[in-house]
Amino acid sequence: MSTTSDSSPARRAGLAEHLLGRLGSALLLLWMVVTVTFLLIHLAPGDPLSVLSPERFSPEHRERLARSLGLDRSLGEQYLVWLGNFLRGDWGTSFSLSRPVLSVITEALPATILLAFAATVIEYAVAIPVGVAAARRRGRWADRLLRFCGLALYSTPVFWLALMAILVFAYWWPLFPASHRASVGAEDLGWGARLLDQLHHLALPALVLGVASAGGTARFVRNRMIEVLAEDYIRLARAKGLSERRVVWRHGFRNALVPLVQLLGLSLPMLLNGTLVVEVVFSWPGLGQRIYQGILARDYPLILGTTVFSGALVILGNLLADFAHAAVDPRVRRG
């Protein structure tokens, strides 16, 4: 990739066109996701009215509540009103929390991002060395053991892993707190102690989520490395007498990195899935818990808002993967 060719006007126009096209289809996709979600939540049995006034089915009260929440309008009207407001930046008011949806989301978001980020760092910090090591020892017992562990992790439900981690590391061997972002009374600590306290709380959920995802990623790295290590240029590097370490990491791993960048973007949906479960088990105050509660409460505005949001995140992840790929591999945008 030469910098000169990338900055030529024609190339840049091509890239811009490519980006715009991708962005356009991303928005279309998002609209479809929202519309389908809208239909699905209205098709699902139960409605917010019966959740909000649980006992005592009284038509009069349902009517009052429906009017106050705008649910007395036809489905089409509700959809258009919601979409119109949304396009104007009004995400609506949560039925169950009586608060603007947007403030519920922005309040929960930092916790989810922090958890997902920490988990991703752990995931790759574990998966890359393990995957590379397995590839170098291909077929030997260490490789088989690592592959077995990877598969086991990959097939373990995250909630089970989370519960086991709590039992082992928060109860039998109490290294970490079992839940929450901070200890009881942490607000009275100095900022340094508070930061440590928060990291202490982050450790277990991030480890669980990171290690759970590392299984699959390590296998991916291993397989990719095996392909790369069989390439001619690796044999050439070895023939030149370079150290094995240099061959593997400099020449091998850097080439295996390209699809890994893509995997990072594409794994976002899985990561969001994982945070949902981990957040509930560890009482982590993120978006996952809000989505879960929103669904149980049939809180339409909250469900739609969080759907748009996580949908946008996933699509953004895909776009980034795409662009990252384009950035490291110019053939993509030429093609």
Added chain:
Amino acid sequence: MSKLLSRRGFLLVLGGASLLLSSCRKEVPATATPAASQPVRGGTLVVASIADMDSVNELLSANSRAADDVLYRVFSHLLDEQPDFTDHPPTFKPELAERWEWSPDHLTLTFHLRKDALWSDGVPITAEDVRFTWPAQTSPEIAWDTFYMKEHIRDVEVVDAHTVRFHFTRLGPSMLVEANEGLILPKHVWGQVPFAKWRESGDFFRDHLVVSGPFKLERWTPQQEIVLARNERYWNPELPYVDKVVVRIIPDVQNRVTQLLAGSIDLLEQVPMADLPRIEAAPHLELTSFWHRTYQFVAWNARNPLFATKELRRALTLAIDRQGLVDALWGKWARVADSPIVQNVWAHNDALVPWPYDPAEARRLLAEQGFKDTDGDGILDRDGRKFSFELITNQGNSARMNAVVMIQEQLKKVGIEVQPRILEFNALNEAMTERKYDAVLSAWGMPTTLDLRYAYHSDSIDDGDNHTFYKNPEVDRIIEEIERLPDITEAKALLDRAQLLIHEDQPLTFLWESQRINGLNRRVENAQSNLFSTLWHLHEWWLQPSP
């Protein structure tokens, strides 16, 4: 939670909507503090909650026991309903009102407010606040889910700053309860928001929170914790004993149990049966329990020919081994239910004898109703239709799911085929409200007013929760007659009769009533969980100083 189990149930129970209620007190194992030890001030109590609260404004909070548990500590009622309903209707003690009196015609109720009560910002609590609360509670725009408790209140009149008068449209057995239902709200702050805006002003109420109870809300970190601290302006400077109460929100049940065992929380409500032995074995923990006011049942849809007569429904009850269900699922923590009024409430008809487990008699009744196994397939039939139906319940409640399977086994022995089906909670709700089901295993929380109208009056078929299509003119008449009495105490004979009729008609098969079991750290003294609230009278709880 459940339509059936949660809020109304709770609110009624908790809220003081109640007149009646069943008690825990007499049955609670003696866990209370020995009289010798004196309450100690100070310390932080940590309590686990399954869910976060949804609003600091009671009128907006739906479905949230967590909110009730917290809000009842930071706001006040006019009167403090006592959990002494085992032998008589519950009594009331002064709270914001120091005394009250009825007019001679019993249609006007006057409350005299205490003069030393202040909001947490120093503004006196007056009759204006009481008056302001009433239109908010009945506003169609706010649509409070308990508004019907105020249906018979014609006006709330400010007589002077500390005297307020409730005018009723008719006599009824629960007038004091109706007047007392709902927390008194701060007019000088929340009155700034027009009612039409309340349903979108959750943030305003949180940010402008002035309170009247023994605690104030020091901090609320959504999905994390609710921190209550001593309200220095509470009218009783002796209380509360503890400095702080931290309500930690922990949705996962195993995590809650682990933290109770590890000592990081002091109180866990609703301990799962499977974890009881571990908690019992821990030296620093104890189990406390109280009888709840919910009763589990199988409801039979009387529009289905299989359940159309009381003989058929009785046969089904006789064919279900209810004691067996209780023994297998709950052991000593539950008992067979026999009435819509639970057994430790004063109004329960103690003369009722629960239908026994008698499959032979069930078979006889079924044969009498024309059911025979004509094709020899082991399933009874009549006019070419098999005695086969779907029994639904909700997921996530293991006792109910197990009970459904056990009932399937038991009914098979008398030639009845049951197809169990587990639905998501909202789906189950819908099946019931739409009346589209054969049989459903679920629960009701008994209204603390002892009103049976919700599920047993025929008017509630179209306008209420009578989803079994139950209709007995005498029961209708009794319910209406009770509603006209000025005092629920006079209703005992009528309630006994209604319970007997319902027992004979078996619109539902009453399955069991169970206890709520809490796990408690032994350092907590005078904990008074009861069916009003897990944190009832929290201001009187205290902590043993750490050694």
